[in-house]
Amino acid sequence: MRTSQYLLSTQKETPAEAEIVSHQLMLRAGMIRKLASGLYTWLPTGLKVLNKVAAIVREEMDRAGGVEVLMPVVQPADLWEESGRWDEYGPELLRVKDRHKRDFVLGPTHEEVITSLVRNEINSYKQLPVNLYQVQTKFRDEVRPRFGVMRGREFTMKDAYSFHLTDDCLGSTYQKMYDAYTRMFERMGLEFRAVIADSGAIGGSVSHEFHVLADSGEDAIAFSSGGNFAANVEMAAVPAPAPQQPSGTASSFVSNAGGVEAVCESEGIAHDRAVKLVVVSTEDDQGEKGHAVLVLRRDHTLNQVKAEKLDNVALPLQIASDDAAAEILGMPLNFVNPLDCPLPVIVDHSAAALADFVCGGGEVNSVQINANWPQAITSVDIRNAQAGDPSPDGDGELTIKRGIEVGHIFQLGDKYSKAMNCGVLNESGKHETLTMGCYGIGVSRIVAAAIEQNHDKFGVIWPDPIAPFKVALIPMNMHKSQRIKDAAEAIYAQLTELGIEVLFDDRKERPGVMFNDMELIGIPHSIVVGERNLDNQQVEYKNRRSGEKQLLDVEAVAAFVQQV
């Protein structure tokens, strides 16, 4: 491709609207343009990357036994009523009326459509299992679209749905998808991790997220140093530590205290030897509402996903504000004594393991020091794992890294197939409801995540497999020198002939402008054709990632490029 026939659209200035580096660089490198909030046009350079990502996704889906279909963007509301999601789904679901005033939605996901398809098309266990996928435009009417295509409203997703007679069979396809996702991200040249995840609102039991690692990632991921454990921090179990032994020092109360923190400071006691309290709402089986107090070590943070799994905790989790908690307990939370509390007390493992700890004294301005739990205290896991915690699999310590979720696989079970009556006749001729898996990949999001992971101050640094072009061909002052032009044209012809994707910068621009643009776009390999090197029948090669330069004989360029 010649830049003169291309829509390059690079920008020097960082657009003010873009908060994160991938959004900035996608705008600056001419990959996307905003049409409206959360709606982006993919310019040629962006689309090339998007298409490469999609091609790898398709190849690995096919290899893993997936069969591609294409479902409409616009879906009839009646299917959503059948599944119950017409009412459940919030305003992210864009609802539309057609000219006949019938209700439709713009599909944020396709469980209903695929389940309706399969219940019509598949009647016998002999046709199972089946794993149908599509690469399609989705729409989610995010309340605050941001970060460019990282959290847009219209985006490209690969979504796959598998249908099975048994959970064993589902497990086997799930594993194939896990492996296929692993191969996809490996092939894209991305550093990523599969982590145990919460299946959340989608339902089902087993679920893994695939994260591209990047410091700017929204999610925290816990890894074991042993290498076999990885989970979203919200899902990383924290084993109960061995209980500390009380020193025997008698407990005492500090009066006129500012609070637990102030006492720790003044007494020189570390924060990991004090506790803090959180008040949450409860509702028991009889519908009786109330509150409970959660107790954590002062240096730990509450894990809301874990807390929501506690018995009788009201869902979604409702944490009382400081004022509300003070009203409920009759004093500021800071002075409430967990050893003598009018509400039920639920203690985190690590807080329960403490001896000689600091806590509220049970009346205003009172703090207890050298407190100890009664012998028989039971505890639960309700805190976030943090770096240095022992790995739940017993193999080393946890490290925390940031990740961007780009894939999510679920064992859905029968949530949709039951609601929508999707089943087949089994071997004995009996009707059985199917069990489902679903497997999503944010195709457009991968492009942004790849940039978050691969960039420097000059621009994007594409991994070769998803680069918009493999080679940037930069002739210096070609419009003044026939010799440069001839040499560049010859190299271009040669590389193109070999099927290598080259961006040939034939603009009448200063070399500096060309270098900057090609670095900004992030093309992995550059060939610079200049007068001085041509005197020796040579051109300069530069590697975008390493910055390494070397001279190549003109006739060796093609072979070299094919090989890198």
Next chain:
Amino acid sequence: MRTSQYLLSTQKETPAEAEIVSHQLMLRAGMIRKLASGLYTWLPTGLKVLNKVAAIVREEMDRAGGVEVLMPVVQPADLWEESGRWDEYGPELLRVKDRHKRDFVLGPTHEEVITSLVRNEINSYKQLPVNLYQVQTKFRDEVRPRFGVMRGREFTMKDAYSFHLTDDCLGSTYQKMYDAYTRMFERMGLEFRAVIADSGAIGGSVSHEFHVLADSGEDAIAFSSGGNFAANVEMAAVPAPAPQQPSGTASSFVSNAGGVEAVCESEGIAHDRAVKLVVVSTEDDQGEKGHAVLVLRRDHTLNQVKAEKLDNVALPLQIASDDAAAEILGMPLNFVNPLDCPLPVIVDHSAAALADFVCGGGEVNSVQINANWPQAITSVDIRNAQAGDPSPDGDGELTIKRGIEVGHIFQLGDKYSKAMNCGVLNESGKHETLTMGCYGIGVSRIVAAAIEQNHDKFGVIWPDPIAPFKVALIPMNMHKSQRIKDAAEAIYAQLTELGIEVLFDDRKERPGVMFNDMELIGIPHSIVVGERNLDNQQVEYKNRRSGEKQLLDVEAVAAFVQQV
């Protein structure tokens, strides 16, 4: 692909909902499924064809200098207000409000978005011309969606838009697109014609439609036997024929006549020697409304597109009913005499060329025979061309065929660029409005059109380049014979290794079921593995189109298939 791992979904019965053969066969062959009125899911077999069509379209667009982008499906209303189409476009334009009550549309086409993009990205004549295209989902809220994907609401379209400083430059890109379209349809193996078309509501001057020829086509196309002229019948000019010479027989009036037709019958006069009248509404420059009488030869039909181009004719064309015409003229139209008429009379060339013709007699129940026009009559071209007419280019006679419009290219001019202020600085630094071309292809419609052209009573007959699979591999009773199984598996492995797309029917079905399914799906080449032929180390090859069968040595199968 093995059928056991595929979603075959063939149907024996013709679905009642499908009126045309492509719709019937797409449902029966398991290519599409209806989700709601005008909304279809593409099943694997259909999607494979759709993707092949799209791939050929993309390759030829790239070859012709097109640069691919991807614009959102959901478009902000303000751009449509700028172009004026927010008000102009009828209820086919699906309007949507997002969660913040802002107006959007589901794009039926992307002129506004691309013009907005280009006015932001392109500032200098140096960046021109540019030809941007996409393959994207479109939505048109048809009042009566029908014929499956032939006239659906959601469909896949390739739309391209070119931008130029001069009309010459536009003309050159237009020709490139014309050539690219020609190559695309040739490569797809379709019989098609490019025809001169009416640019209609989209505006602009020059325009061609590309039609896939099929007896069921909605459009009539006129071709010259000389081979150089082809136009949509609505656009085919009909030259004035040489005037007939009056025989000198005196004109006379038949009274108590039933009408022109009855007199022709009773007098044995051919219908091409009689005229008929049509009353249309008129409105002159001063806004004065009235009527005019159009006169045609009785065997000809009025061409509404041509009639709308007459001076003072009210738009859109309003033809008076028989009752209304009788009221306006004081007698039934059948008796009105065009030679003595109170309204302005506009005569078609062919009617004007008549001598000794039959027409109304000027009073009720009177018909004139051997009528002749006065010497100085002027005439116009307002009829549809028909088979046997001389070609407008003077080269032979016209033939009429039916066609399905699958592509349309326009020289749009400045309709959008002017309304939306899209221009660049020219060489002298002056701002100039750009001139545009637009080039559409109905990608999903091509799939249906190809079937309308290529089918028989057994099913689809795919041209090789867009077939879902090249080869159907049909082992007979494989589940009972290890020898058959081994031979089929070996052939499957061999062909797959060569990159040939094979559908291996490994179902436990009777051979008849398999043959029927493979014929229905329309796979061009079949290899049947059976006991008897295997005794001679042979298999049977069958060509779907010709029905020709031949025996192949097992070891020669791969070479044979590669070559056909």
